[in-house]
Amino acid sequence: MKVLVLDDSRLFHNILGEAFAQESDISPVVCHNLTEGIEKLKSELFDFVCVSMHLEDGDGISFTKTVRKISEYKHTPIVLFTSKDSKVVYANALKSGVTEVFQKNNIQQLINFIHRFTSLKKPMRGRILYVEDSLSQRAMVTSIFTKRGLKVDAFATAEEAFESFLNHEYDLVITDIVLEGRMTGVTLTNYIRRLDGDKGDIPILALTGFDDVSRRIELFSLSVSDYVIKPLIEEELLARVRNLIASRQFYVASLQQKRRAEMADKAKSDFLSKMSHDLRTPLNAILGYAELILMNADEYDAEHNDSISEIFNAGRHLLELVNDTLDLAAIESGKIRLKIEDVELDDVLDQCLKLITVQAGQHGIELINKAGSKGLKLRADYTRLKQVLLNLLSNAVKYNRHQGSVIISCKVQDEKYVNIGVTDTGYGISQSDIGKLFSPFERLNVKAETEGTGIGLVICKDLVERMGGEIGVKSEIDNGSTFWVRLPLVKS
Numbered sequence: 321m322k323v324l325v326l327d328d329s330r331l332f333h334n335i336l337g338e339a340f341a342q343e344s345d346i347s348p349v350v351c352h353n354l355t356e357g358i359e360k361l362k363s364e365l366f367d368f369v370c371v372s373m374h375l376e377d378g379d380g381i382s383f384t385k386t387v388r389k390i391s392e393y394k395h396t397p398i399v400l401f402t403s404k405d406s407k408v409v410y411a412n413a414l415k416s417g418v419t420e421v422f423q424k425n426n427i428q429q430l431i432n433f434i435h436r437f438t439s440l441k442k443p444m445r446g447r448i449l450y451v452e453d454s455l456s457q458r459a460m461v462t463s464i465f466t467k468r469g470l471k472v473d474a475f476a477t478a479e480e481a482f483e484s485f486l487n488h489e490y491d492l493v494i495t496d497i498v499l500e501g502r503m504t505g506v507t508l509t510n511y512i513r514r515l516d517g518d519k520g521d522i523p524i525l526a527l528t529g530f531d532d533v534s535r536r537i538e539l540f541s542l543s544v545s546d547y548v549i550k551p552l553i554e555e556e557l558l559a560r561v562r563n564l565i566a567s568r569q570f571y572v573a574s575l576q577q578k579r580r581a582e583m584a585d586k587a588k589s590d591f592l593s594k595m596s597h598d599l600r601t602p603l604n605a606i607l608g609y610a611e612l613i614l615m616n617a618d619e620y621d622a623e624h625n626d627s628i629s630e631i632f633n634a635g636r637h638l639l640e641l642v643n644d645t646l647d648l649a650a651i652e653s654g655k656i657r658l659k660i661e662d663v664e665l666d667d668v669l670d671q672c673l674k675l676i677t678v679q680a681g682q683h684g685i686e687l688i689n690k691a692g693s694k695g696l697k698l699r700a701d702y703t704r705l706k707q708v709l710l711n712l713l714s715n716a717v718k719y720n721r722h723q724g725s726v727i728i729s730c731k732v733q734d735e736k737y738v739n740i741g742v743t744d745t746g747y748g749i750s751q752s753d754i755g756k757l758f759s760p761f762e763r764l765n766v767k768a769e770t771e772g773t774g775i776g777l778v779i780c781k782d783l784v785e786r787m788g789g790e791i792g793v794k795s796e797i798d799n800g801s802t803f804w805v806r807l808p809l810v811k812s
Contacts, residue, residue, distance in 0.1 A: 321345055321346050321347065321367045321368060321434065322347050322349065322364070322365070322366045322367050322368070323340070323346055323347065323348045323349070323366065323367065323368040323369070323370060323434065324348075324349050324351065324357060324360055324361065324366045324368070324369045324370070325348050325349065325350045325351070325370045325371075326350075326351045326352075326353070326354060326356075326357040326369075326370065326371040326372060326375065326380075326383070327350070327352075327370075327371075327372040327375070327401065328352045328353065328372070328375050328376055329372075332372075332401075332424060333350055335427060336348065336350075336427065337350075339427045339428070339431060340431070343431060346431070346434065349364070349366070352375075352376075353375055353376055353377045354371075354375055354377050354378045354383045355377055357371070357383065358383075358386065358387075361387060361390060361392075361393060362390070365392065366393075366396065367396070367397075368396070368397050368399070368434050368437070369387065369393070369396060369397070369398045369399070370398075370399045370401060370430070371383050371384065371398065371399070371400060371401065372400075372401040372402075373400060373401060373402045373403070373409065380400045380401070380413070380418070381400070381409075381412055381413055381416045381418070382416075384398050384400070384413070384416045384417045384418050385416050385417060387417070388416075388417040395553070395555045397419040397420075397434075397437045398417065398418050398419050399418070399419060399420055399421070399422055399430065399433070399434075400413045400418045400420075400421045400422070401422055401423075401424050402421060402422075402423055402424070403423070403424055404423070405423060409421065419437070420433065443468060443469035444468045444469050444470050444561070444562055444565060445469055445470070446470055446471070446491035446492065446565040446568075446569065447470070447471040447472075447473070447488075447489065447490050447491055447492075448465060448470055448471065448472045448473070448490065448491065448492050448493075448494060448561070448565075449473050449475075449481055449484060449485055449488075449490045449492070449493045449494070450462065450465075450472050450473065450474045450475070450494045450495075451474075451475050451476075451477070451478055451481040451493075451494070451495040451496060451499065451505065451508065452474065452476070452495075452496050452499075452527070453476050453477065453496065453499050453500045453501075454496075455476070457552075458474050458476070461474075461494075461552065461557070462474050464554055464557070464558070465561070468558065470561075470565075473488070473490075476500070477499065477500065477501040477503070478495065478499050478501060478503035478504065478505065478507060478508040479501055479502065479503050481493075481495070481508060482503070482508055482511055482512075485512065485519075486519075490522060491522075491523075491565045491568050491569060492522070492523050492524075492525060492561065492564050492565050492568060493508075493512065493522055493523070493524045493525070494524075494525045494526075494527065494561070495508055495509065495524065495525075495526060495527065496526075496527045496528075497526055497527065497528045497530075497539075498528075498529070505526060505527075506542060509524055509526070509542050509543065509544060510542065512524065513542075513543050518572070518575070521571075522568065523545040523546075523564040523565075523567065523568050524543070524544050524545050525544070525545060525546050525547065525548065525560060525561065525564055526539050526544045526546070526547040526548075527547070527548055527550060527552070528547055528548075528549060528550065529549070529550040530549075531549045545564055546560050546563075546564060548560055599638075599642050600639065600642055600643075603635055603638060603639050603642065604639070606631070606635045607632060607635045607636060607639065610628055610631050610632040610635060611632060613628045614628055614629065614632060656786075658701040658704060658783075658786055658787060659701050659702075659703075660699055660700065660701055660787065660788075661699070661700075661701070661702065662697045662698075662699065662810050663697065663698045663699070663700045663701075663702050663705060664696075664697060665691075665693040665696040665697065665698050665730070665738065665740070666691075666693045666694045666695070666696065668702065668705055668706050668709065669689065669691055669693055669709070669728060671706055672706055672709045672710050672713055673687060673689060673713075673728075675710060676710065676713045676714060676717065679714065679717050680717050680726065683717055683718070683720065683722065684722050684723045684724075685716075685717050685720050685723075685724055685725060685726055686723075686724075686725040686726070687725075687726050687728075688725055688726065688727045688728070689728045690727055690728060690729050690730075691728050691729060691730035691740070692730055693730045693738075693740075696730070696732070696738055696809065697809065697810035698738060698807045698808065698809060698810065699787070699788065699807070699808045699809070699810055700787045700789075700807055701783075701787060704783045704786075704787065705783075705787070705807070707779075707780075707783065708780045708783055708784060708791075708805060709740065709742070709805070711776045711777070711779070711780050712742040712780065712803045712805070713726065713728075713742055714776075715776070715777075715803070716742050716743075716744035716746070716801075716803070717744075719744065719746045719747070719801075720744045720745060720746045721745055721746055721747070724744065724745035724746065725744075725745050726742065726743070726744050726745075727741075727742075727743040728740070728741070728742055729741040729743065732809065733806070735809070736808065736809060737789075737806050737807065737808055737809060738806070738807060738809050739804050739805070739806050740804065740805045740806075740807070741802050741803070741804045742802065742803045742804075743800060743801070743802040744800050744801055744802075745800045746800050746801060747797070747798065747800075748795045748796050748797040748798050748799050748800055748801055749793070749795040749797070749801055750797055754793060754795060757777050757793060758777050758778055758781045758791075759778065777791075780805075784805055784807070787807060788807070788808050789805060789806050789807040789808065790805070790806045791803070791804070791805050791806075792804055
């Protein structure tokens with residue numbers, strides 16, 4: 321990009337020179353006065369012009385008016401440098417044809433501005449369907465696009481264009497509104513918008529010789545993406561085409577990325593599901609044989625029994641991990657189904673406490689039921705609710721202090737929900753770690769020796785939300801944690 325700079329300050333020249341030196345695609349040419357600048361513009365072609373407000377032979381605003389009279393520079397970006405911010409100068413500058421006003425200390429912003437404004441000079445990629453019944457206009461616009469690197473299928477009638485549209489993929493449709501033949505540009509737009517999927521959503525740029533409020537409203541009501549008024553200005557046309565094609569290509573790329581991600585997620589879930597099933601069969605056999613040997617422990621020495629116990633415990637832990645992974649895979653693949661019904665909360669809690677009592681006793685943990693849940697009925701899946709509460713109780717035991725306690729509480733909220741709380745006397749969780757609790761395979765270093773899969777809470781969260789509830793936690797370091805579940809009550 322060739323940039324003409326007009327300024328008489330050597331210090332500013334040095335600053336600009338250092339800044340432009342970092343940009344390999346910008347080639348600056350410096351002039352010290354306006355007369356020299358005009359001669360340069362006539363002898364060479366520049367992509368961008370920067371001029372200071374005050375020079376020895378005139379001012380930047382008058383210079384801009386002169387430049388705009390040169391046909392090659394009617395639409396070239398011109399930036400005016402000033403040493404101070406003035407609304408009057410800014411207004412006068414824009415009236416003269418200045419593109420933007422910059423203070424001299426905003427050099428990096430100027431460079432960014434140059435890059436963005438000269439992006440129209442860069443080649444484009446894409447395929448355009450162009451409909452225009454004027455042969456000369458069609459040839460001229462097609463030439464403009466092909467010089468920019470675009471592929472163009474140009475047609476004189478909308479009938480031909482629509483047939484091509486159905487058989488090919490395009491990034492943009494450009495159509496004149498008034499066309500010869502049975503179909504107008506309006507009809508073509510309507511036909512395209514009736515199509516399903518991506519084809520019906522393609523951007524459409526309308527060309528029209530009418531520029532009044534009613535026509536603009538009509539065009540946008542037809543779902544035209546944008547429009548350009550005739551006679552066409554090349555720079556405006558290219559700018560609108562570039563924006564529409566870039567938006568279309570970004571949309572298509574995002575859609576493809578989304579589909580790839582969904583396919584990858586499905587493949588992962590299917591793989592996890594299959595592997596989990598395949599692993600459980602040999603694992604159950606290992607656990608079964610280990611348990612049989614332990615039942616006849618009297619026949620073996622202590623060292624032998626310890627080894628078998630290690631095998632049994634390790635196998636049981638691995639089976640828990642596989643079961644959790646299978647649950648997670650079922651949830652992610654959408655295969656899990658819930659049976660929502662009226663559930664007696666007291667019954668579920670009794671079942672959970674019976675199942676957790678042995679584990680709590682092994683850790684010296686006291687279980688305290690303060691729920692007072694008799695008579696409360698929830699809308700939930702009985703089995704999955706029990707799974708959730710068992711997971712929370714098991715964690716409260718595993719991550720507790722020795723000889724600690726676990727308290728189960730219950731509170732009705734607004735006669736619509738019930739909050740079930742599981743409070744432990746453990747080590748607590750920092751605020752920075754709480755956000756990680758419900759992420760897959762995240763295990764916090766609260767009690768490093770404790771075994772776990774790191775996905776139990778993820779499963780709990782998904783199950784609770786599927787039952788129309790919420791799950792959360794309150795915790796402080798050294799002050800234990802309370803995990804709570806909120807579920808809807810049965811309407812009386």
